[in-house]
Each structure stands twice: as C-alpha cells, then as structure tokens.
Amino acid sequence: MDLSIPYNGDLNFLQMLKENKKYNIKTVYGKRAQDIIGGGRARYDITGYDEENLKKAIKITKEMGAQFNYLFNAPCSANSEFQKEKQIVSQIEELINEYDIDIVTVANPFLLKIVKKHFPKLKVSISTIARVDSLEKVLEYEKAGADEITLDYNIYRNFSELKRIRENSSINFQLIANDGYLFNCPWAIYHFQLEGHDSQLEYNNVLKYFSYCRFNCKQKSAKDPTELVKGMWIRPEDVEFYEELGYKKLKIIDRLKDTPWLMNVVDAYTERKYDGNLSDILCSFDTFEKEEVNTPVIKKEDICEDKIQSLRNYWDLKPYIDNKKLSKLNFIEFFRKNKTDCRNIKCSNCNYCENIAKQVVHVNKENASNVVNNLDVIKDSMTDLLKRKC
Numbered sequence: 001m002d003l004s005i006p007y008n009g010d011l012n013f014l015q016m017l018k019e020n021k022k023y024n025i026k027t028v029y030g031k032r033a034q035d036i037i038g039g040g041r042a043r044y045d046i047t048g049y050d051e052e053n054l055k056k057a058i059k060i061t062k063e064m065g066a067q068f069n070y071l072f073n074a075p076c077s078a079n080s081e082f083q084k085e086k087q088i089v090s091q092i093e094e095l096i097n098e099y100d101i102d103i104v105t106v107a108n109p110f111l112l113k114i115v116k117k118h119f120p121k122l123k124v125s126i127s128t129i130a131r132v133d134s135l136e137k138v139l140e141y142e143k144a145g146a147d148e149i150t151l152d153y154n155i156y157r158n159f160s161e162l163k164r165i166r167e168n169s170s171i172n173f174q175l176i177a178n179d180g181y182l183f184n185c186p187w188a189i190y191h192f193q194l195e196g197h198d199s200q201l202e203y204n205n206v207l208k209y210f211s212y213c214r215f216n217c218k219q220k221s222a223k224d225p226t227e228l229v230k231g232m233w234i235r236p237e238d239v240e241f242y243e244e245l246g247y248k249k250l251k252i253i254d255r256l257k258d259t260p261w262l263m264n265v266v267d268a269y270t271e272r273k274y275d276g277n278l279s280d281i282l283c284s285f286d287t288f289e290k291e292e293v294n295t296p297v298i299k300k301e302d303i304c305e306d307k308i309q310s311l312r313n314y315w316d317l318k319p320y321i322d323n324k325k326l327s328k329l330n331f332i333e334f335f336r337k338n339k340t341d342c343r344n345i346k347c348s349n350c351n352y353c354e355n356i357a358k359q360v361v362h363v364n365k366e367n368a369s370n371v372v373n374n375l376d377v378i379k380d381s382m383t384d385l386l387k388r389k390c
Contacts, residue, residue, distance in 0.1 A: 001239055002026035002248055004069070004174055005266060006255035007057050009049035013259040014057055018064040023270055027103065028061040029069040030054070030255055036084065036091050037111065038074030038199035040129055040192060041256065042211070058099055067102035070095055073127035074196025075107045075189075082110070089118050096122065106130075107192075109144065116145040123147040128176060129192045135165045148172040150251060153179050153232040157335040157342060159245070166246040174249040175234060175242060177269055180282030182220060183230040184343065187213035210382045215315065215375045217284070222317050222368040222375075225361040229353040230342075233282055235323065236268045238332045254283040261288050278321035285319065292318045295367040298374040303381040314374040320362040331356060 003023065007014065007030030017023050031039050032054065049057075058068045081088065092115065095101045104122060106112050107129035115124050125148040126132060126141050133152035141149055153176050155161050166173070185191075191213035221227045234242065239250065252265055265281045268274040279285040298314045334340065334352055347353065 001243060001250050001269070003266065003269065004029060004249060004251040006030060006253060006257075006262065007054075007061075008255050008257060008259065008262060009053065010259045011053065011056055011060065013262060014060040014064070016259075016263065017266070018060055023266060025064055025066045026249060027067045027069045028057070029071060029105065029251075030057065031071040034199050035072075036087055037072040037077060037081075037106075037108075038196045039071040040073050040107075040127065040195060040199075042195040042198040055099055058101065062100070067123075068100070069103040069105055069125060070099070070101045071105045071127075072111060073105045073107040073129050074199060075129050075192050076196055077108065078197070081108060081114070085114055088114055092119060092122070103147075105150075107196075109141075112141070112144055112146060125174075126150065128152055129196075131189075134161065135168055138165055138169050138171065142169055142171045146171060148174060150174050150176060154184050154343065155341075156232040156234060157332075157340065159241075159336050160339040161341065162242070162247070163245050172249070173247055174251045175247055176232075177234050177236075177239075177250040177252055178265060178282050179253060180228070180231050180233055180279065180284035182217050182227055183232055185217060187216050212379060212382075215379055218315055218317060219372050219375045221284075221319075222363070222371040225319065225363050226347075226354045226357045228279070228319055228321060228361050228363075229357045230347070231282070231284075233278075235278065235326065235332070236272050236274050236281075237323075237327055239269065239272055241332060241336060257283065264288055274323050276323060277319075278323040278326065279319050282321075286312075286316055287318050287320075290318065292320075292364060292367070295364075295370040295374070297370055298377050300377055300381050303378060304385070311378065315371050315378065317363065317368060317371050322360040322362075325360045326356070329356065329359065 001024070003025050004027040005017070005025055007028050014028065017025055061068045092104065096119070102123060103125055104115060105125040105127050106115065107127040112124055112126070115122055124146050126146050128150040131152045132138055132141060132149050133155045138149060149171055151165070151173055156175060194213065250269060252269065268281050274281055277287055280288040296314060298311065303311065
C-alpha cells in the first residue's frame with residue numbers, strides 16, 4: 001500500500017523517511033498557513049514554515065522519489081473564485097515554476113475546472129472535504145478530469161459500496177487511515193468552512209478563529225466511548241482487506257502533529273501492526289508516549305482569546321483502545337460479512353460498536369466528566385469574548 005504523508009514543517013521528518021527505504025511514500029502533502037484559496041486547517045493551527053522551508057521540503061520529497069501535493073482544499077471561497085480566476089492561476093503558476101509541485105488538492109468543483117483549463121498536465125486530487133461517498137459522485141469528478149479522489153471516510157466500513165466504486169471507476173483513490181473523529185459528524189461541513197475561511201488571505205484581519213466544532217466532537221466522545229469505536233479509522237492490521245478491493249493508497253494525517261508522533265504512525269501502517277493503544281495513532285488524540293494525568297477543572301477567569309491552545313490539558317481526552325483485543329474480536333469482520341451500511345442503520349438497533357466499546361475502550365470517568373464540563377465553560381467563555389469584539 002502506497003502512503004501519502006503530511007509535511008509538518010520539520011525537514012528532519014522528511015529526511016528520516018528518505019533515508020529509510022522501508023517506507024513506501026508516494027506523496028507528501030502540505031501548504032502555507034494562508035493563501036488565496038485556503039485549506040482544511042485554520043491558520044493558527046499550522047506549524048509555521050516559510051517559503052524557503054517549503055521549497056526545501058519539496059526538494060527532499062523529490063529526492064525520495066515521491067510527489068508533492070499542495071492543498072487548495074478549502075470548501076468555500078464565498079464566490080470569490082469566480083472573480084479571482086487570474087489570481088488563482090497566477091498562484092498555481094508560482095507553485096509549479098518556483099516550488100515544483102506535482103499535484104494540487106481541491107474540494108471545490110469549479111477549482112477543478114480552473115486547474116484543468118489552464119494546467120491540463122497538473123494532477124488534481126479531490127479532497128475528502130468534497131464528501132465523495134458514492135459511485136455517482138466519483139463518476140462526475142472522473143468525467144470532470146480529476147486524477148485522484150480521497151473518498152469520504154464515512155463509507156470506509158461500507159465494503160459493498162467500496163467494492164462498487166472500485167469496480168466501476170478507473171480513477172485513483174486514497175483512503176484516510178487514522179482519522180479519529182465522529183462518524184457522520186453533524187458539525188463537519190461547518191467545521192471545514194470555518195477552517196477554510198480562516199486560512200484564506202482575505203480573512204487575515206477578521207476575528208480570531210476558535211475550534212467550536214472540534215470541541216463539540218471532543219465532548220460527544222467524552223460522554224459516550226462508543227463514539228471512539230464508531231469513528232471511521234482503518235487499523236494497520238485491516239489494511240489488507242481494502243487492498244483486496246483494489247485500493248492502493250493510504251493517507252496518513254495530520255500535518256499538525258510532531259515528528260515522533262508521525263513516525264510512530266508511519267511505522268504502524270508500514271508494518272501493518274500496532275500493539276497497545278490504538279488512540280496513539282489516531283489524529284484526534286494525544287496519547288502517544290503520554291501518561292494519563294487527572295484532567296483539571298477549568299475556571300472562567302483562566303480563559304482568554306490569545307491562550308486558548310495552552311488550555312489543551314483541560315479538554316484533551318486520553319482513552320485507551322485495546323488494539324490487540326480488537327484483533328482477537330475480529331472487529332472488521334462484522335462489516336465485511338454483513339455488508340453493513342452504517343448510514344442506513346440506527347445505531348440503537350444494532351449496538352455492535354457499543355458492545356465492542358465495552359470490551360476494548362477504557363476512559364477515566366472522572367476525567368471524561370471534567371472534559372465535558374470544561375468544554376462547556378470554554379465554549380461559552382470564548383463565544384462571549386468574541387461577541388464583545390463584534
């Protein structure tokens with residue numbers, strides 16, 4: 001299985017991958033914190049790296065025999081894409097001529113049209129943010145000229161649809177391996193819109209972004225550990241079943257993570273095995289090489305707009321998901337054999353994930369309760385702070 005890996009701003013990370021031939025790296029993806037189109041992460045989230053750093057990263061990428069994928073995957077440009085075609089084309093020309101990129105990722109169908117009109121040889125990958133979750137959507141993007149699609153992770157356990165898509169399309173696909181967020185998240189579309197706008201240059205001077213949607217996600221997982229099993233992650237041990245269907249590429253996330261964390265994840269998916277806590281390799285958690293400590297109770301006076309990221313220990317859930325036990329329980333077989341489409345089933349009429357969670361997930365109940373309460377305080381306080389600035 002080929003891997004697509006994130007660039008986190010650390011050149012040493014790419015150098016380590018380059019020097020070890022066991023890693024099958026096909027693409028490296030990344031972007032600047034802000035640009036004309038924006039991406040799928042807010043600018044405050046991005047580890048800052050300047051233009052020279054990015055150029056060096058792309059050079060190392062080429063030296064390891066991989067391609068660099070620049071992200072233009074904000075889902076919404078507030079219609080500015082129709083007025084700014086010349087500026088968009090100019091920025092892509094710069095990225096091709098001065099940075100030597102190979103691929104761009106988009107989530108906007110009109111951007112796909114712009115790129116293919118002006119740069120017919122430039123590969124275009126469709127972001128998971130475009131929510132391509134059916135054969136019908138795949139065929140439309142294929143007809144429009146897309147070279148690759150990252151399928152919506154909400155169908156990763158729908159093996160019958162994955163089979164139908166692969167058998168009836170000639171396009172390349174990649175699947176996100178280690179996303180740990182909610183299945184069919186009700187805040188996802190709004191979340192991507194918020195982060196996309198925050199990473200666009202024209203919104204440079206607007207009010208500071210805070211992750212209201214992600215906080216809701218964290219709360220729901222803290223309230224109900226079943227959500228941790230329902231998340232559409234692909235275990236390293238289960239990669240072979242996706243290969244059997246004809247899928248050949250995994251995308252590792254997240255570019256916000258540090259190098260030791262990312263190396264641990266790349267190792268896990270290269271070796272097709274991870275012993276211990278599955279949440280160590282899921283991007284929504286911070287358990288790798290971290291001991292669980294008691295989650296403190298936050299006070300309203302602790303919260304200020306400029307220090308919201310420093311409050312992470314107040315909301316960071318640290319679950320233990322027993323990956324070895326998931327293997328013993330043959331977790332993925334339920335979905336493979338039953339050809340289950342979780343989008344069409346009410347969870348309370350199934351309870352499979354709930355039963356599995358009772359056997360493999362451990363969450364400190366007091367810490368989880370504190371996370372839920374702390375996030376209520378943080379969300380209310382931040383909302384009040386931002387209202388007063390309007």
